[in-house]
Amino acid sequence: MTPVPRRTLLVGYGKLGARLAARLLADDGEVFALRRSTGSLPAGVIGLSADPSHPLDSPLPVVDAMVITLPPSGVSSGYRTALTNLRAALPVLPARTVFVSSTGVFEGAAADHPLTEQDVPAPTSARSQELYDGEQAAVALFSAVIVRPAGIYGPGREFLLRKVREGAAVDHARRTNRIHEVDLVRTLELLVRMEDPPPLLHAVDERPAPLAEVVAFIAGKLGVDVPPDVASGGPSGVVYDGTLLRSVLGHLEYPTFEAGYAEMIAEDAMPRP
Secondary structure, eight states, X not given: XXXXXXXXXXXXXXXXXXXXXXXXHHTXXXXXXXXXXXXXXXXXXXXXXXXXXXOOSSOOOOOSEEEEOOOOOSSTTHHHHHHHHHHHHOSSOOSEEEEEOOGGGGTTOOOSSOBOTTSOOOOOSHHHHHHHHHHHHHHHHHOOEEEEEOSEEBTTBOHHHHHHHHTOOBOTTBEEOOEEHHHHHHHHHHHHHOSSOOSEEEEOOSOOEEHHHHHHHHHHHHTSOOOOBXXXXXXXXXXXXXXXXXXXXXXXXXXXXXXXXXXXXXXXXXOOO
16 A cells, blocks of 8 residues: 555545644645635644635645545536546646435335446436435546445544434334444545545445345434334335455444444443533
């Protein structure tokens, strides 16, 4: 593996960007964060205020790597427009670009086997179509490495915990996949450092499971009733194969939903100072 990139541009600076910036800075990298807001940033992160959905007023700095974590815009060509504006503002193309997409590109799929990186998306919803178009634009404009995470969770991402606490009905038969935020950030750092990364990677843990199993586990840890079933009538969703991720990343710090949610619940129960 090569050293951390000397200069990295993070396009979008949410939870993933903040965690990744901390890892890059700890290894003496220089980090720029491009985002719409002008709020404060941690020490060492150089803020650049701009909206990539519009042409940028000033050139961006020369960087060695770029990681794009922009959410869908709701416009079919939203990613393509933003990436085209980024390309125009960069004096030199980064040697490595990583584009964070989503397994949502398979939204509406009904596969009878675990999906791998060899399976071709057939997006049906507007959101999945925008994501898939963004992937194609990122490859065409930057020769980007594409990462498709599924069900990101971790501290501050507690949607399912809230649902279980509230006793809100869920689809017990739905097949689900997820990745802990820590392991996803480890993946992003690896991909900006690898000499020859895979062009496409599904970021999923080792334990896909029906939602019934996940909420039953969480309910048991919380000491509450298992949320009722919406009785959808049959399995939905798909399962993703994470073999390629594990072959390049090695062990996952949170290989199963049990490991991740158990820690989140334990930390939430600890008294605050």
